[in-house]
Amino acid sequence: MHLRHLALTNYRNYARLELALPLGLTLVQGQNAQGKSNLLEAITYLATSRSPRAGSEVELVNWLVRDEPYSYVRLAAELMRSERLERIDITLMPGKSNGRLRKQVRINGNNKRALDLVGMLLVVLFRPEDVDLVSGSPGLRRRYLDIALCQMESTYCRALSAYNKALSQRNALLRSLREKPHHNASGQLRFWDDKLCEVGSVVVARRQWLINELENVASLRHLDLSGGYERLKLRYLPSFDPGYQPDTQHNHYPSTDVLRERGVYYDQLPVEQVRASYTAHLHSGRQRDLAAGMTLLGPHRDDLGFYLGDRNLRNYGSRGQQRTAALASKMAEVAVMTHASGESPILLLDDVMSELDANRRAMMVDALTSVPQAIVTSTDWEHFNSELLSSANRLQVHGGQLTQVAAESQDLSGIAKR
Numbered sequence: 001m002h003l004r005h006l007a008l009t010n011y012r013n014y015a016r017l018e019l020a021l022p023l024g025l026t027l028v029q030g031q032n033a034q035g036k037s038n039l040l041e042a043i044t045y046l047a048t049s050r051s052p053r054a055g056s057e058v059e060l061v062n063w064l065v066r067d068e069p070y071s072y073v074r075l076a077a078e079l080m081r082s083e084r085l086e087r088i089d090i091t092l093m094p095g096k097s098n099g100r101l102r103k104q105v106r107i108n109g110n111n112k113r114a115l116d117l118v119g120m121l122l123v124v125l126f127r128p129e130d131v132d133l134v135s136g137s138p139g140l141r142r143r144y145l146d147i148a149l150c151q152m153e154s155t156y157c158r159a160l161s162a163y164n165k166a167l168s169q170r171n172a173l174l175r176s177l178r179e180k181p182h183h184n185a186s187g188q189l190r191f192w193d194d195k196l197c198e199v200g201s202v203v204v205a206r207r208q209w210l211i212n213e214l215e216n217v218a219s220l221r222h223l224d225l226s227g228g229y230e231r232l233k234l235r236y237l238p239s240f241d242p243g244y245q246p247d248t249q250h251n252h253y254p255s256t257d258v259l260r261e262r263g264v265y266y267d268q269l270p271v272e273q274v275r276a277s278y279t280a281h282l283h284s285g286r287q288r289d290l291a292a293g294m295t296l297l298g299p300h301r302d303d304l305g306f307y308l309g310d311r312n313l314r315n316y317g318s319r320g321q322q323r324t325a326a327l328a329s330k331m332a333e334v335a336v337m338t339h340a341s342g343e344s345p346i347l348l349l350d351d352v353m354s355e356l357d358a359n360r361r362a363m364m365v366d367a368l369t370s371v372p373q374a375i376v377t378s379t380d381w382e383h384f385n386s387e388l389l390s391s392a393n394r395l396q397v398h399g400g401q402l403t404q405v406a407a408e409s410q411d412l413s414g415i416a417k418r
């Protein structure tokens with residue numbers, strides 16, 4: 001996969017950008033608030049139709065045109081996939097009400113849904129904030145799994161979208177029944193229970209698969225990063241036991257509290273088994289859901305645990321251990337996505353080299369040179385060794401303007417080999 005050309009109009013601080021991108025490594029240097037992160041955010045937006053930073057798409061509009069009645073934002077890319085040229089295009093325009101933007105997606109000139117876009121351009125983004133992947137909220141970790149899976153599997157993306165819609169409908173019904181109880185509450189809920197279990201079982205089963213695949217690679221990467229002393233384990237922390245067999249006569253399954261503390265591991269988790277388990281748990285917890293006015297069990301409440309031995313790094317890991325686990329997992333994501341799709345994703349690193357020590361930085365340099373295309377931002381050229389600088393396509397950014405840096409114009413004499 002090769003992102004050949006990127007075009008931006010009125011995106012963040014880029015009034016207009018036309019950028020050709022070669023294969024190999026592109027380094028983008030600039031001070032803070034000049035547009036480094038915005039550039040990588042735009043590429044990620046084209047890949048996923050979602051911003052990794054903005055709470056609202058209105059934030060993406062260049063402030064110089066934000067108050068104009070016909071303002072718009074456009075992002076476009078040309079990419080080569082399996083020797084085939086693809087063109088993708090997203091335009092954000094003012095909506096009819098509520099100040100929201102209307103999104104128009106085109107693929108090769110044809111209008112498409114945003115769901116159809118996901119998976120066209122494969123990216124793995126790593127930012128300094130991603131250390132919060134280990135220490136932050138469960139929502140961050142669910143988003144991490146979902147973004148990776150959606151890029152690899154269109155069926156997963158559709159199942160996740162359908163699950164979120166069904167969850168919203170079931171929660172609305174639960175709130176209504178809590179305010180105005182009905183003698184046939186169970187009957188009214190049954191339709192949404194079935195829909196939730198149908199698509200939710202796909203979400204759970206594929207998340208377990210991805211966690212297993214990530215662990216296979218991340219555990220070895222983590223051993224290298226920790227000098228061979230610590231092996232990382234990744235565990236699913238579900239809100240219910242997806243391996244529960246409703247027709248069994250035994251009752252030795254772990255409680256929800258135990259599941260969420262220790263996690264679960266299944267070598268393989270059939271969708272039908274998850275569906276049967278989820279159905280049983282929803283049925284038994286229906287009165288609790290009615291009292292709460294919301295759905296208390298399901299993949300929307302799942303989590304991912306990072307462990308060294310029996311220690312969950314979220315609660316008992318040092319900052320350095322959390323950073324190493326996040327780095328190992330991101331590197332594993334590149335390998336898993338490559339194996340699953342048959343194409344290497346574009347690796348995007350947003351000013352992370354300054355956060356790493358010499359050992360981790362060397363490991364990241366190896367990762368950069370092992371992928372067909374990588375785009376890396378930094379505030380300082382000295383975060384890279386002279387060999388890497390001499391072979392990279394180098395750009396400088398200032399005020400939303402990118403300029404090419406000629407190799408001979410950069411004095412490398414003072415940069416030590418690292």
